[in-house]
Amino acid sequence: MxxxxxxxxxxxxxxxxxxxxxxxxxxxxxxxxxxxxxxxxxxxxxxxxxxxxxxxxxxxxxxxxxxxxxxxxxxxxxxxxxxxxxxxxxSDLIDELGAHGLFNAEGQDWQRLRRVAMHGLNAKYLGESFATITRSAERLRNRWNASAGSRIDVVDDMLRYTLEVSVGLTMNYDLGATSGAGEDGLHRQLSQLFEALGRRLSSPVPYWRYVRLPADRRADAAVAGARTLILDRYAEAKRRMVRGDAPTDFLSALAKAEVDGDELVNDDDVVGNVLTMIVAGEDTTAAAASWVMHFLAAHPDVQRQVRAEADEVLGPGGSITEPPVLSRLRYAEAVVNEAIRLRPPTxxxxxxxxxxxxxxxxxxxxxxxxxxxxxxxxxHGSDDDTRQFPDPQSFRPQRWLTDGTARATSQPYLPFGGGPRFCPGRNLALMEATLIAAMTCQAFTIGPDTSAGPVGERVTFAVFPTNLGVRLQPNLP
Ligand code: HEM
Known part of the structure:
Protein backbone atom coordinates (compact mmCIF):
# COMPACT_ATOMS: atom_id res chain seq x y z
CA MET A 1 0.00 0.00 0.00
CA SER A 91 -14.37 45.68 30.67
CA ASP A 92 -12.10 48.15 32.50
CA LEU A 93 -13.45 51.00 30.43
CA ILE A 94 -17.05 50.17 31.33
CA ASP A 95 -16.13 49.57 34.99
CA GLU A 96 -14.46 52.97 35.13
CA LEU A 97 -17.77 54.55 34.16
CA GLY A 98 -19.46 52.88 37.16
CA ALA A 99 -21.45 50.34 35.12
CA HIS A 100 -20.04 47.08 36.47
CA GLY A 101 -22.72 44.55 35.61
CA LEU A 102 -23.45 41.42 33.64
CA PHE A 103 -21.67 42.54 30.46
CA ASN A 104 -18.25 42.91 32.05
CA ALA A 105 -18.39 40.60 35.08
CA GLU A 106 -16.29 37.44 34.99
CA GLY A 107 -15.98 34.01 36.61
CA GLN A 108 -18.28 33.31 39.56
CA ASP A 109 -19.27 36.97 39.74
CA TRP A 110 -20.63 36.66 36.17
CA GLN A 111 -22.46 33.40 36.96
CA ARG A 112 -24.20 35.04 39.90
CA LEU A 113 -25.06 38.22 37.98
CA ARG A 114 -26.35 36.26 34.98
CA ARG A 115 -28.73 34.43 37.32
CA VAL A 116 -29.77 37.72 38.93
CA ALA A 117 -30.23 39.42 35.55
CA MET A 118 -32.23 36.57 34.10
CA HIS A 119 -34.76 37.03 36.94
CA GLY A 120 -35.42 40.42 35.40
CA LEU A 121 -35.42 39.44 31.73
CA ASN A 122 -37.46 36.28 31.59
CA ALA A 123 -40.42 36.02 29.27
CA LYS A 124 -42.92 36.45 32.12
CA TYR A 125 -41.70 39.93 33.07
CA LEU A 126 -41.25 40.90 29.45
CA GLY A 127 -44.83 39.83 28.79
CA GLU A 128 -46.09 41.81 31.76
CA SER A 129 -44.19 44.90 30.76
CA PHE A 130 -45.25 44.72 27.13
CA ALA A 131 -47.49 47.74 27.68
CA THR A 132 -44.34 49.81 28.28
CA ILE A 133 -43.10 48.99 24.77
CA THR A 134 -46.40 49.65 23.04
CA ARG A 135 -46.88 52.93 24.94
CA SER A 136 -43.52 54.21 23.69
CA ALA A 137 -44.15 52.97 20.14
CA GLU A 138 -47.51 54.76 20.09
CA ARG A 139 -45.96 57.96 21.40
CA LEU A 140 -43.33 57.81 18.67
CA ARG A 141 -46.05 57.37 16.07
CA ASN A 142 -47.85 60.42 17.51
CA ARG A 143 -44.62 62.40 17.42
CA TRP A 144 -44.18 61.49 13.76
CA ASN A 145 -47.81 62.26 12.97
CA ALA A 146 -47.27 65.75 14.33
CA SER A 147 -44.30 66.30 12.01
CA ALA A 148 -45.68 64.44 8.99
CA GLY A 149 -44.11 65.61 5.74
CA SER A 150 -41.04 67.16 7.34
CA ARG A 151 -37.63 65.56 7.72
CA ILE A 152 -37.35 63.05 10.58
CA ASP A 153 -33.94 62.50 12.17
CA VAL A 154 -34.31 58.73 12.44
CA VAL A 155 -31.39 57.96 14.76
CA ASP A 156 -32.33 60.67 17.26
CA ASP A 157 -35.93 59.44 17.42
CA MET A 158 -34.98 55.77 17.65
CA LEU A 159 -32.61 56.59 20.52
CA ARG A 160 -35.50 58.31 22.32
CA TYR A 161 -37.70 55.26 21.73
CA THR A 162 -35.24 52.59 22.87
CA LEU A 163 -34.00 54.67 25.81
CA GLU A 164 -37.56 55.21 27.02
CA VAL A 165 -38.31 51.48 26.66
CA SER A 166 -35.05 50.44 28.38
CA VAL A 167 -35.57 52.79 31.33
CA GLY A 168 -39.26 51.81 31.58
CA LEU A 169 -38.49 48.09 31.58
CA THR A 170 -35.50 48.24 33.89
CA MET A 171 -36.83 50.61 36.55
CA ASN A 172 -40.48 51.33 35.82
CA TYR A 173 -39.60 54.97 35.19
CA ASP A 174 -41.30 56.98 32.47
CA LEU A 175 -38.61 59.06 30.82
CA GLY A 176 -41.05 60.71 28.41
CA ALA A 177 -38.30 60.93 25.78
CA THR A 178 -40.56 60.13 22.80
CA SER A 179 -43.11 62.75 23.81
CA GLY A 180 -40.41 65.38 24.12
CA ALA A 181 -40.70 65.68 27.89
CA GLY A 182 -37.98 64.70 30.34
CA GLU A 183 -35.08 66.26 28.43
CA ASP A 184 -33.32 66.93 31.69
CA GLY A 185 -32.59 64.65 34.66
CA LEU A 186 -32.02 60.99 33.84
CA HIS A 187 -32.29 61.50 30.07
CA ARG A 188 -29.45 64.03 30.11
CA GLN A 189 -27.38 61.96 32.55
CA LEU A 190 -27.63 58.86 30.39
CA SER A 191 -26.77 60.81 27.22
CA GLN A 192 -23.61 62.06 28.94
CA LEU A 193 -22.72 58.51 29.97
CA PHE A 194 -23.14 57.26 26.38
CA GLU A 195 -21.14 60.15 25.03
CA ALA A 196 -18.24 59.36 27.39
CA LEU A 197 -18.42 55.66 26.56
CA GLY A 198 -18.38 56.29 22.79
CA ARG A 199 -15.47 58.74 23.08
CA ARG A 200 -13.38 56.43 25.25
CA LEU A 201 -14.06 53.37 23.07
CA SER A 202 -12.61 55.17 20.05
CA SER A 203 -9.79 56.93 21.90
CA PRO A 204 -6.32 55.56 21.04
CA VAL A 205 -5.05 56.32 24.58
CA PRO A 206 -6.87 56.11 27.95
CA TYR A 207 -6.30 59.83 28.66
CA TRP A 208 -9.11 59.91 31.28
CA ARG A 209 -6.92 57.92 33.68
CA TYR A 210 -4.50 60.85 33.80
CA VAL A 211 -6.60 63.91 33.08
CA ARG A 212 -10.32 64.56 33.51
CA LEU A 213 -11.66 66.74 30.68
CA PRO A 214 -14.87 68.71 31.30
CA ALA A 215 -16.83 66.00 29.44
CA ASP A 216 -15.39 63.33 31.78
CA ARG A 217 -16.34 65.37 34.82
CA ARG A 218 -19.86 65.71 33.40
CA ALA A 219 -19.98 61.93 32.91
CA ASP A 220 -18.85 61.34 36.54
CA ALA A 221 -21.54 63.69 37.82
CA ALA A 222 -24.12 62.04 35.55
CA VAL A 223 -23.30 58.56 36.91
CA ALA A 224 -23.49 59.85 40.50
CA GLY A 225 -26.93 61.39 39.78
CA ALA A 226 -28.20 58.23 38.07
CA ARG A 227 -26.90 56.14 40.99
CA THR A 228 -28.94 58.11 43.52
CA LEU A 229 -32.09 57.81 41.42
CA ILE A 230 -31.64 54.07 40.81
CA LEU A 231 -31.03 53.31 44.49
CA ASP A 232 -34.07 55.38 45.52
CA ARG A 233 -36.22 53.42 43.12
CA TYR A 234 -34.69 50.16 44.32
CA ALA A 235 -35.53 50.98 47.93
CA GLU A 236 -39.10 51.70 46.85
CA ALA A 237 -39.26 48.45 44.81
CA LYS A 238 -38.03 46.52 47.85
CA ARG A 239 -40.80 48.00 49.98
CA ARG A 240 -43.34 46.87 47.39
CA MET A 241 -41.88 43.35 47.29
CA VAL A 242 -41.93 43.11 51.10
CA ARG A 243 -45.63 44.06 50.93
CA GLY A 244 -46.10 41.07 48.61
CA ASP A 245 -46.57 42.92 45.28
CA ALA A 246 -45.59 41.10 42.07
CA PRO A 247 -42.45 42.33 40.24
CA THR A 248 -43.20 44.46 37.18
CA ASP A 249 -39.75 45.40 35.93
CA PHE A 250 -36.07 44.44 36.11
CA LEU A 251 -35.44 46.42 39.29
CA SER A 252 -38.37 44.92 41.18
CA ALA A 253 -37.36 41.44 39.94
CA LEU A 254 -33.96 42.03 41.55
CA ALA A 255 -35.66 43.30 44.72
CA LYS A 256 -37.91 40.23 44.81
CA ALA A 257 -34.88 37.91 44.48
CA GLU A 258 -33.24 39.73 47.39
CA VAL A 259 -36.37 39.86 49.56
CA ASP A 260 -37.03 36.14 48.98
CA GLY A 261 -33.42 35.38 49.94
CA ASP A 262 -32.71 33.81 46.50
CA GLU A 263 -29.80 36.13 45.75
CA LEU A 264 -27.46 38.43 47.60
CA VAL A 265 -27.82 41.79 45.89
CA ASN A 266 -25.75 44.81 46.92
CA ASP A 267 -26.02 48.48 45.86
CA ASP A 268 -23.24 48.15 43.27
CA ASP A 269 -25.02 45.15 41.68
CA VAL A 270 -28.21 47.13 41.43
CA VAL A 271 -26.68 50.27 39.91
CA GLY A 272 -24.23 48.36 37.68
CA ASN A 273 -26.86 46.04 36.28
CA VAL A 274 -29.47 48.70 35.66
CA LEU A 275 -26.88 50.83 33.83
CA THR A 276 -25.64 47.74 31.95
CA MET A 277 -29.13 46.84 30.75
CA ILE A 278 -29.67 50.39 29.56
CA VAL A 279 -26.23 50.74 27.94
CA ALA A 280 -26.29 47.28 26.31
CA GLY A 281 -29.87 47.58 25.14
CA GLU A 282 -30.36 51.17 24.05
CA ASP A 283 -27.75 51.98 21.41
CA THR A 284 -27.74 48.51 19.85
CA THR A 285 -31.51 48.38 19.42
CA ALA A 286 -31.72 52.01 18.26
CA ALA A 287 -29.08 51.25 15.62
CA ALA A 288 -30.98 48.15 14.45
CA ALA A 289 -34.31 50.02 14.28
CA SER A 290 -32.65 52.92 12.41
CA TRP A 291 -31.21 50.57 9.78
CA VAL A 292 -34.67 48.99 9.45
CA MET A 293 -36.05 52.44 8.54
CA HIS A 294 -33.20 52.95 6.09
CA PHE A 295 -34.02 49.74 4.22
CA LEU A 296 -37.77 50.32 4.37
CA ALA A 297 -37.36 53.80 2.87
CA ALA A 298 -35.37 52.28 -0.01
CA HIS A 299 -37.85 49.43 -0.64
CA PRO A 300 -41.46 50.59 -1.15
CA ASP A 301 -42.49 47.04 -2.11
CA VAL A 302 -41.29 45.76 1.28
CA GLN A 303 -43.14 48.59 3.03
CA ARG A 304 -46.35 47.54 1.29
CA GLN A 305 -45.96 43.96 2.49
CA VAL A 306 -45.25 45.06 6.07
CA ARG A 307 -48.32 47.30 5.91
CA ALA A 308 -50.58 44.53 4.58
CA GLU A 309 -49.45 42.24 7.39
CA ALA A 310 -49.87 45.00 10.01
CA ASP A 311 -53.41 45.79 8.79
CA GLU A 312 -54.32 42.15 9.24
CA VAL A 313 -52.59 41.58 12.59
CA LEU A 314 -52.91 44.95 14.33
CA GLY A 315 -56.32 45.92 13.01
CA PRO A 316 -57.44 49.50 12.30
CA GLY A 317 -56.33 50.84 15.73
CA GLY A 318 -52.76 49.85 14.87
CA SER A 319 -51.90 48.68 18.38
CA ILE A 320 -51.16 45.45 20.21
CA THR A 321 -51.95 44.70 23.80
CA GLU A 322 -50.90 41.05 23.94
CA PRO A 323 -47.31 39.96 23.23
CA PRO A 324 -48.36 36.72 21.43
CA VAL A 325 -49.88 38.90 18.67
CA LEU A 326 -46.40 40.15 17.92
CA SER A 327 -45.32 36.69 16.83
CA ARG A 328 -47.81 36.99 13.97
CA LEU A 329 -45.86 39.93 12.53
CA ARG A 330 -43.59 37.43 10.81
CA TYR A 331 -42.78 39.48 7.73
CA ALA A 332 -41.97 42.57 9.83
CA GLU A 333 -39.64 40.45 11.97
CA ALA A 334 -38.00 39.09 8.79
CA VAL A 335 -37.35 42.71 7.75
CA VAL A 336 -35.65 43.31 11.10
CA ASN A 337 -33.53 40.16 10.79
CA GLU A 338 -32.51 41.13 7.27
CA ALA A 339 -31.55 44.68 8.34
CA ILE A 340 -29.47 43.28 11.23
CA ARG A 341 -27.81 40.82 8.83
CA LEU A 342 -26.75 43.55 6.41
CA ARG A 343 -25.89 46.16 9.06
CA PRO A 344 -25.11 44.30 12.32
CA PRO A 345 -25.14 46.78 15.22
CA THR A 346 -22.23 44.96 16.91
CA HIS A 380 -19.13 37.79 8.37
CA GLY A 381 -20.65 34.39 7.81
CA SER A 382 -23.63 35.86 6.06
CA ASP A 383 -21.39 37.19 3.26
CA ASP A 384 -19.52 33.91 2.89
CA ASP A 385 -22.18 31.28 3.23
CA THR A 386 -24.00 31.68 -0.08
CA ARG A 387 -25.81 28.39 0.50
CA GLN A 388 -27.59 29.72 3.59
CA PHE A 389 -27.65 33.33 2.30
CA PRO A 390 -27.86 33.27 -1.51
CA ASP A 391 -27.17 36.67 -3.13
CA PRO A 392 -25.84 37.89 0.24
CA GLN A 393 -25.61 41.61 -0.57
CA SER A 394 -29.32 41.92 -1.47
CA PHE A 395 -31.98 43.05 0.98
CA ARG A 396 -34.40 40.10 0.82
CA PRO A 397 -36.56 39.66 3.96
CA GLN A 398 -38.20 36.67 2.30
CA ARG A 399 -35.05 34.62 2.91
CA TRP A 400 -36.09 34.41 6.59
CA LEU A 401 -39.53 33.02 5.68
CA THR A 402 -40.56 30.72 2.86
CA ASP A 403 -37.05 30.37 1.42
CA GLY A 404 -36.25 28.81 4.78
CA THR A 405 -32.51 28.95 4.20
CA ALA A 406 -31.54 31.65 6.67
CA ARG A 407 -31.34 30.94 10.39
CA ALA A 408 -30.92 33.75 12.86
CA THR A 409 -28.79 32.24 15.60
CA SER A 410 -26.42 29.67 14.17
CA GLN A 411 -22.91 29.71 12.82
CA PRO A 412 -21.69 31.43 10.75
CA TYR A 413 -23.99 34.33 11.52
CA LEU A 414 -23.95 35.44 15.17
CA PRO A 415 -25.06 39.08 15.53
CA PHE A 416 -26.05 38.44 19.17
CA GLY A 417 -22.93 36.45 20.11
CA GLY A 418 -23.07 32.84 21.19
CA GLY A 419 -22.45 30.31 23.96
CA PRO A 420 -23.28 30.97 27.61
CA ARG A 421 -22.93 34.75 27.23
CA PHE A 422 -25.33 35.01 24.29
CA CYS A 423 -27.18 38.35 24.37
CA PRO A 424 -30.04 38.02 26.89
CA GLY A 425 -31.81 41.02 25.32
CA ARG A 426 -32.25 39.54 21.83
CA ASN A 427 -36.00 38.89 22.14
CA LEU A 428 -36.64 42.30 23.60
CA ALA A 429 -34.64 43.98 20.81
CA LEU A 430 -36.53 42.07 18.12
CA MET A 431 -39.84 42.95 19.81
CA GLU A 432 -39.01 46.67 19.88
CA ALA A 433 -37.79 46.84 16.28
CA THR A 434 -40.55 44.63 14.84
CA LEU A 435 -43.29 46.60 16.56
CA ILE A 436 -42.01 49.95 15.36
CA ALA A 437 -41.53 48.65 11.79
CA ALA A 438 -45.11 47.36 11.64
CA MET A 439 -46.70 50.41 13.27
CA THR A 440 -44.74 52.84 11.09
CA CYS A 441 -45.53 51.09 7.80
CA GLN A 442 -49.18 50.86 8.74
CA ALA A 443 -49.47 54.56 9.52
CA PHE A 444 -47.07 56.11 6.98
CA THR A 445 -45.39 55.78 3.64
CA ILE A 446 -41.69 56.21 4.27
CA GLY A 447 -39.63 58.15 1.75
CA PRO A 448 -35.86 58.73 1.91
CA ASP A 449 -34.57 62.26 2.56
CA THR A 450 -30.95 62.63 1.51
CA SER A 451 -30.77 66.41 2.03
CA ALA A 452 -28.04 65.94 4.69
CA GLY A 453 -25.88 63.84 2.34
CA PRO A 454 -25.51 60.16 1.58
CA VAL A 455 -26.10 57.67 4.39
CA GLY A 456 -22.82 56.54 5.95
CA GLU A 457 -21.80 54.78 9.17
CA ARG A 458 -20.42 55.82 12.53
CA VAL A 459 -19.38 53.57 15.37
CA THR A 460 -19.98 54.36 19.02
CA PHE A 461 -21.15 51.47 21.15
CA ALA A 462 -22.94 50.25 18.00
CA VAL A 463 -22.78 50.94 14.26
CA PHE A 464 -25.23 53.75 13.47
CA PRO A 465 -26.25 55.22 10.13
CA THR A 466 -25.19 58.84 9.59
CA ASN A 467 -27.30 61.44 7.73
CA LEU A 468 -30.31 59.16 7.91
CA GLY A 469 -33.44 61.20 7.34
CA VAL A 470 -36.87 60.15 6.10
CA ARG A 471 -40.15 61.86 5.29
CA LEU A 472 -43.35 60.24 6.47
CA GLN A 473 -46.64 60.70 4.61
CA PRO A 474 -49.70 59.50 6.55
CA ASN A 475 -51.45 56.59 4.81
CA LEU A 476 -55.16 56.85 4.13
CA PRO A 477 -57.00 54.35 6.32
C1 HEM B 1 -30.23 44.58 18.15
C2 HEM B 1 -29.93 44.73 19.43
C3 HEM B 1 -28.82 44.01 20.14
C4 HEM B 1 -27.67 43.46 19.64
C5 HEM B 1 -27.20 43.41 18.18
C6 HEM B 1 -26.94 42.91 20.76
C7 HEM B 1 -25.73 42.25 20.65
C8 HEM B 1 -25.05 41.69 21.72
C9 HEM B 1 -23.80 40.97 21.62
C10 HEM B 1 -23.05 40.70 20.33
C11 HEM B 1 -23.44 40.60 22.87
C12 HEM B 1 -22.20 39.81 23.27
C13 HEM B 1 -22.59 38.35 23.34
C14 HEM B 1 -21.44 37.42 23.67
O1 HEM B 1 -20.52 37.82 24.39
O2 HEM B 1 -21.49 36.26 23.20
C15 HEM B 1 -24.47 41.08 23.78
C16 HEM B 1 -24.43 40.88 25.15
C17 HEM B 1 -25.34 41.44 26.02
N1 HEM B 1 -26.49 42.12 25.67
FE1 HEM B 1 -27.14 42.52 23.80
N2 HEM B 1 -27.65 43.15 21.91
C18 HEM B 1 -28.80 43.81 21.58
C19 HEM B 1 -29.82 44.20 22.45
C20 HEM B 1 -29.78 44.05 23.82
C21 HEM B 1 -30.83 44.48 24.74
C22 HEM B 1 -32.16 45.10 24.34
C23 HEM B 1 -30.37 44.23 26.01
C24 HEM B 1 -31.03 44.52 27.35
C25 HEM B 1 -32.08 44.05 27.75
C26 HEM B 1 -29.06 43.61 25.89
C27 HEM B 1 -28.30 43.20 26.95
C28 HEM B 1 -27.11 42.52 26.83
C29 HEM B 1 -26.32 42.07 27.98
C30 HEM B 1 -26.65 42.32 29.45
C31 HEM B 1 -25.22 41.39 27.45
C32 HEM B 1 -24.10 40.72 28.25
C33 HEM B 1 -24.45 39.25 28.51
C34 HEM B 1 -23.37 38.49 29.26
O3 HEM B 1 -22.20 38.85 29.18
O4 HEM B 1 -23.74 37.50 29.94
N3 HEM B 1 -28.74 43.52 24.56
N4 HEM B 1 -25.44 41.74 23.06
Missing amino acids: DAHATSKPASVHRSVADLGGPRPLPVLGNLPAFVRGGTPHRTLAGWRERYGSTYRMRFPGRDVVVTSAPDIMDTVLRQRPTTFRRASFV PYIVLEPVVDTTVTDGLDRLHIGAGTPIFLLLS
Missing part, protein backbone atom coordinates in the same frame (compact mmCIF):
# COMPACT_ATOMS: atom_id res chain seq x y z
CA ASP A 2 1.14 3.52 -0.80
CA ALA A 3 2.31 5.02 2.51
CA HIS A 4 1.24 8.49 1.36
CA ALA A 5 -2.34 7.36 0.79
CA THR A 6 -2.81 6.24 4.40
CA SER A 7 -0.82 8.86 6.31
CA LYS A 8 -2.93 11.63 7.84
CA PRO A 9 -2.08 15.20 6.88
CA ALA A 10 0.11 16.66 9.63
CA SER A 11 -1.43 19.32 11.82
CA VAL A 12 0.25 22.71 11.80
CA HIS A 13 1.16 24.39 15.10
CA ARG A 14 1.41 28.14 15.06
CA SER A 15 1.77 30.97 17.51
CA VAL A 16 0.16 34.40 17.13
CA ALA A 17 3.49 35.79 15.88
CA ASP A 18 3.33 33.37 12.91
CA LEU A 19 0.01 34.78 11.66
CA GLY A 20 -0.08 37.10 8.67
CA GLY A 21 -1.55 40.58 8.95
CA PRO A 22 -1.19 44.26 8.07
CA ARG A 23 2.29 45.77 8.41
CA PRO A 24 2.49 47.65 11.76
CA LEU A 25 3.97 51.13 12.33
CA PRO A 26 6.67 51.43 15.01
CA VAL A 27 5.17 51.87 18.52
CA LEU A 28 1.53 52.52 17.51
CA GLY A 29 1.31 49.40 15.34
CA ASN A 30 -1.95 49.15 13.36
CA LEU A 31 -3.98 51.23 15.82
CA PRO A 32 -4.02 54.43 13.68
CA ALA A 33 -5.24 52.46 10.64
CA PHE A 34 -7.77 50.65 12.82
CA VAL A 35 -9.46 53.81 14.14
CA ARG A 36 -9.01 55.94 10.99
CA GLY A 37 -12.32 56.99 9.45
CA GLY A 38 -14.29 55.93 12.55
CA THR A 39 -15.40 52.63 10.99
CA PRO A 40 -13.03 49.99 12.46
CA HIS A 41 -15.36 47.13 11.48
CA ARG A 42 -14.83 48.05 7.81
CA THR A 43 -11.07 48.11 8.31
CA LEU A 44 -11.16 44.66 9.93
CA ALA A 45 -13.31 43.33 7.08
CA GLY A 46 -10.88 44.73 4.50
CA TRP A 47 -7.90 43.09 6.22
CA ARG A 48 -9.84 39.85 6.38
CA GLU A 49 -10.18 39.88 2.57
CA ARG A 50 -6.44 40.28 2.35
CA TYR A 51 -5.04 38.11 5.15
CA GLY A 52 -7.68 35.40 5.55
CA SER A 53 -10.11 34.39 8.28
CA THR A 54 -7.55 34.50 11.12
CA TYR A 55 -4.88 37.20 11.16
CA ARG A 56 -2.82 39.29 13.51
CA MET A 57 -2.75 43.03 14.07
CA ARG A 58 -0.55 45.02 16.38
CA PHE A 59 -1.75 47.47 19.06
CA PRO A 60 0.74 49.43 21.20
CA GLY A 61 2.67 46.84 23.21
CA ARG A 62 0.64 43.81 22.19
CA ASP A 63 -0.40 41.45 19.43
CA VAL A 64 -4.10 41.07 18.73
CA VAL A 65 -5.81 38.16 16.96
CA VAL A 66 -8.73 38.79 14.59
CA THR A 67 -10.81 35.82 13.52
CA SER A 68 -13.99 34.82 11.75
CA ALA A 69 -13.04 31.12 11.50
CA PRO A 70 -16.21 29.25 12.65
CA ASP A 71 -14.32 26.58 14.67
CA ILE A 72 -12.26 29.12 16.57
CA MET A 73 -15.25 31.39 17.19
CA ASP A 74 -17.23 28.45 18.49
CA THR A 75 -14.50 27.42 20.93
CA VAL A 76 -13.88 30.95 22.18
CA LEU A 77 -17.57 31.76 22.66
CA ARG A 78 -18.37 28.49 24.38
CA GLN A 79 -15.41 28.21 26.72
CA ARG A 80 -16.56 31.04 28.91
CA PRO A 81 -16.15 31.91 31.70
CA THR A 82 -13.44 29.27 32.34
CA THR A 83 -10.95 29.75 29.49
CA PHE A 84 -12.05 33.01 27.83
CA ARG A 85 -13.40 36.31 29.13
CA ARG A 86 -14.26 39.74 27.74
CA ALA A 87 -11.08 41.63 26.89
CA SER A 88 -9.98 43.45 30.01
CA PHE A 89 -9.42 46.72 28.13
CA VAL A 90 -13.14 46.81 27.22
CA PRO A 347 -20.14 43.45 14.10
CA TYR A 348 -17.44 42.26 16.48
CA ILE A 349 -16.76 41.55 20.15
CA VAL A 350 -13.39 41.36 21.88
CA LEU A 351 -12.47 38.50 24.22
CA GLU A 352 -9.21 37.16 25.65
CA PRO A 353 -7.97 33.85 27.12
CA VAL A 354 -7.74 33.69 30.90
CA VAL A 355 -4.89 31.14 30.60
CA ASP A 356 -2.51 30.16 27.79
CA THR A 357 -4.54 28.02 25.42
CA THR A 358 -4.71 26.41 21.98
CA VAL A 359 -7.58 26.73 19.50
CA THR A 360 -7.99 24.70 16.34
CA ASP A 361 -9.22 25.54 12.87
CA GLY A 362 -9.29 22.29 10.92
CA LEU A 363 -5.73 21.01 11.16
CA ASP A 364 -4.33 24.35 12.21
CA ARG A 365 -3.53 24.67 15.90
CA LEU A 366 -3.04 28.19 17.14
CA HIS A 367 -1.41 28.85 20.50
CA ILE A 368 -2.70 32.02 22.18
CA GLY A 369 -1.13 33.47 25.31
CA ALA A 370 -3.27 34.54 28.28
CA GLY A 371 -4.47 38.14 27.93
CA THR A 372 -4.10 38.32 24.11
CA PRO A 373 -7.15 40.20 22.78
CA ILE A 374 -9.17 38.24 20.20
CA PHE A 375 -11.57 40.14 17.94
CA LEU A 376 -14.41 37.85 16.83
CA LEU A 377 -16.03 39.06 13.60
CA LEU A 378 -19.55 37.91 14.44
CA SER A 379 -21.42 38.58 11.25
